[in-house]
Amino acid sequence: MEQSEQDRQPPWWYRIPPLAVGLIAYSVAGIVIHTVVSTSGVVWAGGGLAACLAAAFFHGMAQAAYDRRHR
Template identity: 60%
Template sequence: MDQSRGSDSRPKGPWWYRVPPVAVVVITYAVTGVVIFTVVSESAMAWAGGGLALGLLAAFVQGAARAAYDERHR
């Protein structure tokens, strides 16, 4: 068998590096929205706004972690 296909000399990186930023925002948005809705407030504005804010913050943190990883493994 030829194993040269698909082999890459670079490491693929940790699992969080391969997760798309949109998935990070959506997952964080959903989890935060559920927590705010059940614990804090049943207002749609509260869980939607809080979920979106934390989702975007999570995407920002993931981007910063990707940049740091790229810098270390360049």
């Protein structure tokens, strides 16, 4: 028996808010850059911001692709 449209749940990564994706990426990238590359606050904050924007962009792309396939 097939699932109806109302019964279908999106995957877990689809339901994560974009702000949470950005904060997680910012934190992880900031910690890695701080411990491996440089202890300068400007460097790890800038790298974290770049990672945050990239993660938000790719998360949005994945959601759009999912929407296109399943809705």
